[in-house]
Amino acid sequence: MNISGETGSGDHRAPGKQAGTEHAAFSALLEDSAEDLYEHAPCGYLSTLMDGTIAKINTTLLDWLGHERGDLVGRRTFSDLLTVGGRLYHETHFAPLLRIQGEVSGIALELRTTDGGRLPVLVTSTVKTGDDGRPLLIRTTVFDARDRRAYETELLRARRQAEREREELMRLNATLQQTLLPPTLVNVPGLDVAAYYHVASTDMVGGDFYDLFPLSAGTWGLFLGDVCGKGAAAAAVTSLARYTLRAAAVYDPDPAAVLSNLNTVLNHEYNGHDPRFCTVVFGLLTPEGEHGGFRITLASGGHPPALLLHADGSVDQVDTPGGQLIGVLPDAHIATATVHLAAGDTLLLYTDGLTEARQARTGDGDRYGDEALLHFARALAPTTASDAVAAIRDLLDTFGTGIDDDTAVLAINVPRPTNEEQQ
Amino acid sequence: MDVRSRNRVTVTGRSGGPVVVLAHGFGCDQHLWRLVVPLLERDFTVVLFDHVGAGRSDLSAWSPERYSTLDGYTEDVLEICRELDLGPVTFVGHSVSAMMGVLAAAREPKAFTGLVLLAPSPCFVDDPANGYRGGFSAEDIDELLGSLDANYLGWSGAMAPVIMGNPERPELGEELTNSFCRTDPDIARSFARVTFLSDNREDLADVTVPTLVAQCSRDAIAPPEVGEFVRSRIRGSRLVTLNATGHCPQLAAPEETAAAITDFVGATRR
Numbered sequence: 001m002n003i004s005g006e007t008g009s010g011d012h013r014a015p016g017k018q019a020g021t022e023h024a025a026f027s028a029l030l031e032d033s034a035e036d037l038y039e040h041a042p043c044g045y046l047s048t049l050m051d052g053t054i055a056k057i058n059t060t061l062l063d064w065l066g067h068e069r070g071d072l073v074g075r076r077t078f079s080d081l082l083t084v085g086g087r088l089y090h091e092t093h094f095a096p097l098l099r100i101q102g103e104v105s106g107i108a109l110e111l112r113t114t115d116g117g118r119l120p121v122l123v124t125s126t127v128k129t130g131d132d133g134r135p136l137l138i139r140t141t142v143f144d145a146r147d148r149r150a151y152e153t154e155l156l157r158a159r160r161q162a163e164r165e166r167e168e169l170m171r172l173n174a175t176l177q178q179t180l181l182p183p184t185l186v187n188v189p190g191l192d193v194a195a196y197y198h199v200a201s202t203d204m205v206g207g208d209f210y211d212l213f214p215l216s217a218g219t220w221g222l223f224l225g226d227v228c229g230k231g232a233a234a235a236a237v238t239s240l241a242r243y244t245l246r247a248a249a250v251y252d253p254d255p256a257a258v259l260s261n262l263n264t265v266l267n268h269e270y271n272g273h274d275p276r277f278c279t280v281v282f283g284l285l286t287p288e289g290e291h292g293g294f295r296i297t298l299a300s301g302g303h304p305p306a307l308l309l310h311a312d313g314s315v316d317q318v319d320t321p322g323g324q325l326i327g328v329l330p331d332a333h334i335a336t337a338t339v340h341l342a343a344g345d346t347l348l349l350y351t352d353g354l355t356e357a358r359q360a361r362t363g364d365g366d367r368y369g370d371e372a373l374l375h376f377a378r379a380l381a382p383t384t385a386s387d388a389v390a391a392i393r394d395l396l397d398t399f400g401t402g403i404d405d406d407t408a409v410l411a412i413n414v415p416r417p418t419n420e421e422q423q
Numbered sequence: 424m425d426v427r428s429r430n431r432v433t434v435t436g437r438s439g440g441p442v443v444v445l446a447h448g449f450g451c452d453q454h455l456w457r458l459v460v461p462l463l464e465r466d467f468t469v470v471l472f473d474h475v476g477a478g479r480s481d482l483s484a485w486s487p488e489r490y491s492t493l494d495g496y497t498e499d500v501l502e503i504c505r506e507l508d509l510g511p512v513t514f515v516g517h518s519v520s521a522m523m524g525v526l527a528a529a530r531e532p533k534a535f536t537g538l539v540l541l542a543p544s545p546c547f548v549d550d551p552a553n554g555y556r557g558g559f560s561a562e563d564i565d566e567l568l569g570s571l572d573a574n575y576l577g578w579s580g581a582m583a584p585v586i587m588g589n590p591e592r593p594e595l596g597e598e599l600t601n602s603f604c605r606t607d608p609d610i611a612r613s614f615a616r617v618t619f620l621s622d623n624r625e626d627l628a629d630v631t632v633p634t635l636v637a638q639c640s641r642d643a644i645a646p647p648e649v650g651e652f653v654r655s656r657i658r659g660s661r662l663v664t665l666n667a668t669g670h671c672p673q674l675a676a677p678e679e680t681a682a683a684i685t686d687f688v689g690a691t692r693r
Contacts, residue, residue, distance in 0.1 A: 050675070051641070051668035079643050084559065085566025088619070091644050091670040092450030092518075099674035100454055109570065156572060 044121070044142030050135050052077030052095075061142055066114035078140065083110045083118060094123070098138065102127045108145065108152075120149035166203070173205045180205075180238050185212050188220055188285070190292055192415050194385040198396050198407040200353065206406025207234035207278070208351045209242055213249075218287060221249040221258075224410045225280035225303065225326075226351040237276045240269065241326075245282065255282045255299030259326060259334045263301065266327030277327030279303040281320070281349055285412075293342045293414050299334050301326035304352050304370065309381035309388065311344025311416065315374060318347075344382050346413040353407030354392065357399040368399070385413040426506040429481045430472040430499060434507065436464035441536070441688050442509045444470040446500065448518025448542075449618040452478025455517065459673045462681035467688065470512070472503055474520075476610035485610055493519075493621050497526040504534045513688050515539040517673065518644070519618040522626070525657075529629035537633040537691040539684055542670050543653050544645040545623040555624070558646045564619045571611050627656035634660035635687045637672070637680070644670040 038045060044061030048054050054072045062069055065081065072081075079087045079095075086109040097104045105124040113119055125140040177199065185193045195210055207227030215221050223245050227237045241262060248261040259282055270276040279302040286295045298306060300320035308316045316339075323335035341347055350373075357368045380391050388411040396407060426432065433453065436443075443463055445456045453471040463469050473480040474496055475489075489495035500523050504512060513536050516524035521543030528535045547557045548564065606614070634657045638650030647664070654662035663683060667676035 077643075083566055083570075084563040085568070085570045087643050088559075088563070088567040089570035091642075092448070095669055096451050096455055096671050096674055099671065100451075100457065 043144075046078065046140050046142070048078050048138045048140065050127075050137065052079055052138075054078060055137065064113070064119055064142075064144070065111060078138075081111050083112055086110050094125075098125050098127060099135075102129075102135075108149065111142070120145045122148070170202045173202060174199075176205045176232075176235055180209050180235065180242065182211050182213075186214060186220075188212070188214075188412075190287060190414065191285070191294065192385040192413040193411065194389040195408070195410045196389045196393050198353065198393070198403065198409075200403045200406050201230075204230040205232065205235045206230055206353075207238050208353065208406045208408035209238050210349070210408050210410045211242060211246070212410070212412075213246060215249055215253050215284070219253065220285040221246070221253065221282070222285065222349075222410065222412070223280055223282045224349040224351065224408055225278050226353075226405075226408070227278040228276065230406075233276075237266070237270070237278065240265070241278055241280070245280070249282075249284075253284055255284050255297050256334045256336050258282050259299050259301050260332070263326045263329075263332045263334075267330050270327065275328065277325045279352075280326055281306060283347075283349075288340070291342075292417075293340060293345075294412075295338065295340055296347065297336060297338045299323070299336045301332055301334050304350065304355060307348040307350075307374070307377045308339055308341075309346040309348060309377055309383055311342065311382045313378075313381045315377045315381050317374065341412070341414050343414050344416045346381070346383050346385060346388050346411055348377065348388055348392075349410045350392070351406070351408045353403060353405035354396065354409070356405060357396070357407075358402035358404070359399060383413070384415070385411040388413070426499075426502050429475060429484045430503055431479045431481075432503055432507070433471040434468065435460065435471070436467050436469035438468060440467045441692060442470060442507075442512040443467045443684060443688065444472075444500075444504070444512045444514045446472070446514065446516045446520035446523060447474065447477070448516075448520050449614055452480075454478070455671065456673055458677035459681050459684075462677060463684065466685065468509060470503070470507060470509070474614070475499060476614060477606060482607065482610075485607075487609075487613060490610075490613060491617065493523055493526055493617060493623070496520075496617070497523045497530070500524070500527045501531055501534065504531075511536040513537045513539065513684070513691065515541060515684055516543070517541040518543070518670065519621075522621065522623045525623060525626050525630055528632050528634075529626060532631050535632045537635070537687060538630065539635045539637060539687055540653060541637050541672060541680070542639055542642055542645045543636060544649045545627055545653060545656075546621070547619045547644075548622070550622075555652070556646065556648060558644070558649065559619070561620075564615075567619065568612060568615055571608065571615060624652075624656070627653060628658070630657045630660075633687075633691045635683065636660055636662045637665055637683050638662065639665050639667045639669060639672050639675075641668045642670050 039059040045058040047056040079090050103126040107123050109123050111119045122143045122145045125138050127135045128137050130136045210224040212222040227234045244262050244265045248258045281300045281303040283296050283298045288295050300323040302325040305317040305319050318337050320335035320337050324332040355368050355370055359366050392409045447453055447455045452473045476485040514524040521540035524538045547559045549557050636650055636654045654660050665672050665679050669675050672680045
């Protein structure tokens with residue numbers, strides 16, 4: 001309805017009768033007294049002195065509460081109208097805020113009605129100040145919030161439930177993650193070993209894995225890998241890969257054969273529209289006679305190169321070029337390399353969660369990278385298994401939230417002979 | 424742990440003057456003292472801070488274990504005194520912080536020249552068996568927790584970094600309406616429990632430093648007999664009833680509150 005009537009455009013020159021009706025409605029509106037607007041406003045209205053004493057209250061609010069004007073004006077405070085809990089909230093939050101800011105809006109409180117009921121309301125107050133800036137009185141509007149409160153209670157319930165479920169999920173993920181890793185690393189005579197698993201997100205179980213276990217005739221198997229993807233589906237592949245690797249190593253401990261068998265299993269299990277693949281490095285450890293030390297044959301399927309940190313402080317990448325992802329092709333090429341681990345040497349295996357981490361320090365989102373890790377290892381060498389793992393752990397901490405993916409680290413080291421043994 | 428940033432400690436006023444530490448209660452933060460500070464600055468070194476979990480304190484320092492009783496908060500008060508190393512202080516504790524002052528002064532009396540307990544209550548919940556009236560029933564306190572929850576949706580986790588993350592530009596925090604009283608809901612619930620369910624009546628007798636109990640007229644939270652109870656249990660303490668109404672005299676009547684503190688500090692130094 002156009003009620004201005006003076007803008008002079010042709011549109012509102014409606015036939016006489018309708019214009020007359022409009023005019024009457026408009027006049028009625030104008031005759032609506034300020035007093036009536038106040039008393040019967042569609043919201044509660046009250047004014048209080050600065051100490052809270054009610055000085056003026058409209059009929060709407062009196063009707064909602066069931067009070068007579070005379071019972072309240074000059075006799076009761078605004079906080080007297082609230083439930084006890086609401087009064088505590090009013091005194092500790094609402095009133096101080098109002099004093100500091102001069103206004104407070106949209107605070108949820110409950111009013112007590114004379115019939116013993118409660119009325120959920122949204123309260124907004126402003127302080128009226130005098131010419132000298134001194135606060136004079138508080139004006140407050142009160143909106144009926146029954147519908148909104150019911151809606152909010154439902155939201156709150158849903159949010160609480162979501163929080164509980166998220167906690168449950170985190171617990172499940174943590175438990176699942178633990179079952180995918182060996183509880184402790186097995187003790188290998190003449191070898192110092194250490195491992196660390198960094199969880200990037202507690203919401204999703206990651207797909208990294210490692211293990212170290214005895215094989216026949218004094219040899220040992222070890223592996224470390226990374227399943228593509230995250231979550232329950234990836235965890236299932238991780239589980240399959242772990243058990244397949246251990247079984248395959250018993251069947252034929254040749255590292256290339258172990259990975260080849262895993263490749264076959266993954267191809268069979270996840271063929272068609274849901275291919276699942278991983279990168280793995282598998283090693284066979286054989287003690288080398290009386291001199292101490294180990295011969296290690298490594299086979300890699302698409303995995304980042306292991307690092308060999310020598311006793312003399314030099315560092316080599318153990319290249320296994322051309323090794324292909326396990327589980328993609330029916331006949332993946334697997335690369336092998338053999339290294340010797342002498343006293344004081346440390347072999348470090350890791351997943352690419354480490355090298356792909358974004359550096360918080362530089363702030364431009366650069367990935368950490370292979371080159372930086374090599375540099376880091378050079379500064380670290382010579383080292384021990386536990387020192388190397390601790391150093392990587394500290395390095396991961398510096399990345400903070402820049403780590404998208406889980407990271408597994410496994411280090412093995414042949415301890416240097418103690419002084420006594422040397423003599 | 425850097426105590427100063429953990430508790431957002433602010434030191435202002437006359438350097439070398441008697442030290443007055445102002446501790447805010449449940450609900451808001453150190454802004455609650457903003458009208459009193461200018462009145463004290465001329466004479467005193469004024470120390471302000473936020474309790475961990477409130478205002479712009481370091482939220483990451485909050486833990487449900489440390490802060491599930493008043494002891495954690497009390498330890499913070501003592502750590503702030505030690506960190507600033509300003510010698511014995513007059514501790515002004517509002518509401519629940521008054522009891523932190525009681526516990527701290529009982530533990531390390533040498534750290535305090537005196538206590539001002541502003542609108543204190545050693546126990547909010549009634550104990551009819553012992554003839555004690557704190558003013559509230561346990562159900563009332565549950566209802567308060569309900570009131571906190573009702574305003575829970577107004578607090579957004581995304582808001583916290585904005586308030587907390589700009590220490591070099593505090594005015595950014597200031598612009599946020601209601602931010603002074605905006606608290607992480609879990610922390611608010613925990614602090615509400617500590618505030619309203621603690622019973623420190625027995626601890627009052629351990630206070631040996633000069634103490635002023637300053638209560639308000641018509642305080643909906645701490646009724647007059649509670650102020651009288653506190654006075655009767657702290658040896659040699661004095662009770663004044665301020666003309667200020669409500670629970671926050673430092674906002675309702677800053678001049679009167681500042682005068683009470685100033686007079687007390689003067690008296691304890693003679």
